[in-house]
Amino acid sequence: MDAVAHAPAVEHGPSLRQRLASRGFDAVTLLVVPAAIFTLLLFVYPFAFGFVLSFEPKGGGDWLANYRRFFSDPFLYETIANTLRLAIPVTLVNLLLAVPIAFRVRLMRRQRLLTTILVLPITLGTVLVAEGLLNYLGPQGWFNRTLLTFGLISQPLKLVHNYWGVFASLVITGFPFTFLLTLSYVTGIDPALEQAAATLGASAWQRFRHVYLPLLMPGFAITFCLSFVQAFSVFPSAVLLGEPAGVTRVISIAAATAAFEEYDYSMASAIAMIMGFVQLAIVVVVLASRGLFYRGPASGAKG
Amino acid sequence: MIRDTTIGSKLWAAAIWATVGFFVVNLFAMIATVVTSSFATRWLGTWLPAGWTTRWYSSAWSEFQLWDVLVVTFQVIGAVVFISGALGVTAAYALARRDFPGKRLLVLLFLLPLLIPSMTFGIPLATVLYQTGLAGTFWGVVAANLVPTVPFVILVMIPFIEQIDPKIEAAARVFGANTFKLFVYVLLPLLLPGILAALLLVLVRTIAMFELTFLVAGPTSQTLVVALYYSVFAAGVRAVQSIDAMAVIYMVTTLIWLIIALRFVNPTQIVTRAKQQPAH
Numbered sequence: 091m092d093a094v095a096h097a098p099a100v101e102h103g104p105s106l107r108q109r110l111a112s113r114g115f116d117a118v119t120l121l122v123v124p125a126a127i128f129t130l131l132l133f134v135y136p137f138a139f140g141f142v143l144s145f146e147p148k149g150g151g152d153w154l155a156n157y158r159r160f161f162s163d164p165f166l167y168e169t170i171a172n173t174l175r176l177a178i179p180v181t182l183v184n185l186l187l188a189v190p191i192a193f194r195v196r197l198m199r200r201q202r203l204l205t206t207i208l209v210l211p212i213t214l215g216t217v218l219v220a221e222g223l224l225n226y227l228g229p230q231g232w233f234n235r236t237l238l239t240f241g242l243i244s245q246p247l248k249l250v251h252n253y254w255g256v257f258a259s260l261v262i263t264g265f266p267f268t269f270l271l272t273l274s275y276v277t278g279i280d281p282a283l284e285q286a287a288a289t290l291g292a293s294a295w296q297r298f299r300h301v302y303l304p305l306l307m308p309g310f311a312i313t314f315c316l317s318f319v320q321a322f323s324v325f326p327s328a329v330l331l332g333e334p335a336g337v338t339r340v341i342s343i344a345a346a347t348a349a350f351e352e353y354d355y356s357m358a359s360a361i362a363m364i365m366g367f368v369q370l371a372i373v374v375v376v377l378a379s380r381g382l383f384y385r386g387p388a389s390g391a392k393g
Numbered sequence: 394m395i396r397d398t399t400i401g402s403k404l405w406a407a408a409i410w411a412t413v414g415f416f417v418v419n420l421f422a423m424i425a426t427v428v429t430s431s432f433a434t435r436w437l438g439t440w441l442p443a444g445w446t447t448r449w450y451s452s453a454w455s456e457f458q459l460w461d462v463l464v465v466t467f468q469v470i471g472a473v474v475f476i477s478g479a480l481g482v483t484a485a486y487a488l489a490r491r492d493f494p495g496k497r498l499l500v501l502l503f504l505l506p507l508l509i510p511s512m513t514f515g516i517p518l519a520t521v522l523y524q525t526g527l528a529g530t531f532w533g534v535v536a537a538n539l540v541p542t543v544p545f546v547i548l549v550m551i552p553f554i555e556q557i558d559p560k561i562e563a564a565a566r567v568f569g570a571n572t573f574k575l576f577v578y579v580l581l582p583l584l585l586p587g588i589l590a591a592l593l594l595v596l597v598r599t600i601a602m603f604e605l606t607f608l609v610a611g612p613t614s615q616t617l618v619v620a621l622y623y624s625v626f627a628a629g630v631r632a633v634q635s636i637d638a639m640a641v642i643y644m645v646t647t648l649i650w651l652i653i654a655l656r657f658v659n660p661t662q663i664v665t666r667a668k669q670q671p672a673h
């Protein structure tokens with residue numbers, strides 16, 4: 091607060107309350123305070139607390155001991171590579187499937203049925219999808235049985251308790267998420283732009299490559315980031331459908347093990363910070379590369 | 394509307410619909426597997442089970458103490474819905490009606506818990522809750538679940554409040570309504586459809602919220618989805634059909650609310666509100 095606010099000499103000027111109100115602070119603004127305090131207490135404070143705690147190792151040692159342990163123990167640092175090996179291909183597959191399908195679905199009148207079906211796996215959640223896939227993709231499940239009947243394979247494929255089980259579950263829950271986000275970006279582009287290109291003789295591929303793709307690149311980048319961070323923090327399906335001691339020992343399993351089996355919250359916080367940092371690094375790289383593409387109005391008169 | 398009539402574009406369209414069909418068929422087959430198995434007497438090495446029974450439901454009900462779990466689940470959800478509604482709607486009102494310095498920062502603060510996966514912030518959050526002794530208790534689970542739901546309600550409600558004409562509120566003020574009366578008699582009736590939609594979405598998301606509940610729940614504060622996780626995790630101890638019966642009970646609980654929610658909201662809202670955010 092500056093000195094003028096308390097100076098009694100200014101008799102005719104507006105009161106502190108009026109001046110605050112003119113900048114947008116009044117009783118109504120105060121309504122935001124409870125939610126802000128709540129988020130600070132239960133979101134920002136735990137993050138700060140975990141960050142500080144990660145530098146105070148449980149077993150003593152200097153402040154970097156947790157991080158040194160993480161990056162010197164292959165059982166721990168390999169979890170980053172394991173997680174990336176799952177998350178990056180899954181995100182790319184989801185996005186590459188979602189884009190052509192979204193372009194087709196945008197022409198449909200009755201999209202609601204399809205979007206409702208796609209919301210199902212998201213609503214049911216990863217635990218139920220894992221339980222369902224354990225039966226469905228198992229050696230006696232309907233999936234293998236169908237392939238055997240058609241003679242496509244001679245013996246059941248091993249699809250659960252390995253990499254592919256987790257991959258399948260991430261596609262089933264991740265694809266609808268990626269698709270619905272992509273659809274919202276694709277339908278946000280003014281169709282007049284495509285019609286103009288078509289009138290000038292552009293083929294379907296040229297319209298996509300030279301009209302839509304540059305306009306959609308920022309949206310795809312955000313979709314990629316959101317889908318990627320979801321896949322990167324995979325937990326229940328990696329335990330239930332994967333090989334939690336082997337190829338699908340992802341970073342969140344390492345963090346949960348440190349917290350709930352070793353009761354080493356300091357180490358668990360350190361792993362959570364590394365997890366957040368890797369996610370942030372990928373997001374920053376993707377969003378920075380977005381700047382290489384066209385930026386400007388894309389929605390025409392719709393605003 | 395542009396219509397491509399070449400052979401190539403028709404093949405392309407057919408390939409796309411085949412992919413969509415493949416996905417949807419597998420999704421429904423996966424759900425059907427769980428339902429079929431829960432009614433099966435014995436199901437090994439055949440297309441369909443040897444016989445049908447409903448006894449797995451009664452055995453799952455008693456084995457997993459599902460009544461207690463369901464009561465806890467709905468108490469948690471009730472508390473989460475009520476508190477996130479109270480905190481979220483008031484904050485959304487302030488953010489929709491006032492422009493003040495630091496508003497963008499505040500919106501970012503509310504956006505972060507939705508963008509950061511719950512597993513990443515759940516572990517430090519669980520650490521704090523264990524240190525304060527809240528973890529393992531009912532209120533610990535409620536507090537953890539509120540972290541993403543309060544911002545969710547705020548971001549769903551802001552555009553809804555913005556579309557209500559401020560002149561209506563000004564008129565109420567002119568006739569001498571104080572803030573409380575304005576809220577109860579003017580805003581609440583106008584906002585009710587939006588609040589209902591936001592809270593139904595919170596409800597559906599909270600039933601399926603696994604990670605946060607898993608990280609902070611104790612034996613007496615488990616919700617249905619966490620109980621399901623533990624029973625699948627310990628598979629082999631119980632009959633597969635028993636676990637599947639529990640999965641069906643979970644599915645029915647979720648789907649009832651999803652169907653109710655879909656009467657009021659667009660399905661895409663369940664996924665995210667990212668579209669509402671300006672594309673920077």
